[in-house]
Amino acid sequence: MDLAEVHILVVDDDERIRTLLSRYLAGQGFRVTSAEDAADAGAKLTSVSFDLLIVDVMMPGQNGFEFVRELRKRGNAVPVILLTARGEAEDRIEGLETGADDYLPKPFEPRELTLRINAILKRAARPAPVAPTVTTRFGDFSFDAIRGELKRGEDMVPLTTGEAQLLRILARSPGQTVPRAALADPASAGESRAVDVQITRLRRKIEADPRNPRFLQTVWGEGYVLWTE
Incomplete structure (x- = not known):
């Protein structure tokens, strides 16, 4: 998959983190859009198709867990990685139960995030058909x-x-x-x-x-x- 064709939405209420993360991912070759909270992300999702979302959990208003849960209830299966300073096992399980594809506690190495993004994109990519259907x-x-x-x-x-x-x-x-x-x-x-x-x-x-x-x-x-x- 051509990384330049992969459009990622970064959702974080912390402007500094949002900017640094967006710049890093853009430097890795991804196309990146950012949103300051769940409401902003929801508005962008109505008009733009994204390949993956990176969502902070601890946001004011609707938090990351609630945002992903609502996405899944609406039938939106876009891959999601949750980011949070809360690294306890219970929080990781809750993140997965909402329908997120992965969960990365802060602080994290940017390279680790890239590896997880690539793993999810690889899973999401449709293999070339070898038969009409299996x-x-x-x-x-x-x-x-x-x-x-x-x-x-x-x-x-x-x-x-x-x-x-x-x-x-x-x-x-x-x-x-x-x-x-x-x-x-x-x-x-x-x-x-x-x-x-x-x-x-x-x-x-x-x-x-x-x-x-x-x-x-x-x-x-x-x-x-x-x-x-």
Whole structure:
């Protein structure tokens, strides 16, 4: 992917950080737009299509968690990296549960941010089709692994890039247990619960009763399995 074609929106109420981050990313070859808060970001999203959002959590008014949660409720699956000075595990999990793709506590090395951006963009990039479609069907759902698209009947079910990648891996071996380690995203920096959070979010989208899943089941002590029958 040509970095000059990647448009990133930086959302941070701190003007100094917003400016420094925008300059750094522009220096890395990205196209960058900034917003001073969630309201400003929301206004820009109505008229511009972005490839990735970098969102500060601790903002006045609507905070980063609330902003991402609202995006996902509206069906917007644009990749999101959350930034915050709060680095506790509970906060990282909350960030992932809102629908964010990654979570980076401050202070951080700019190079680490670049690596995480590139990892997300790589996941989001559609591979060149090698066949008309590679579709896995379960219940009323169909998942196109090439496009990373999930449908229920004719209706599209929005997926984040992380959810789509996880479903791709599970769909390669339906009916077979996939170890948790095989589902873990290297960009999650070893967060042990990140896979579980992604699984929980997927179940909310595909299961009639997420607490008693029919399709996406846990194999205790081993991993997860996607049942298609």
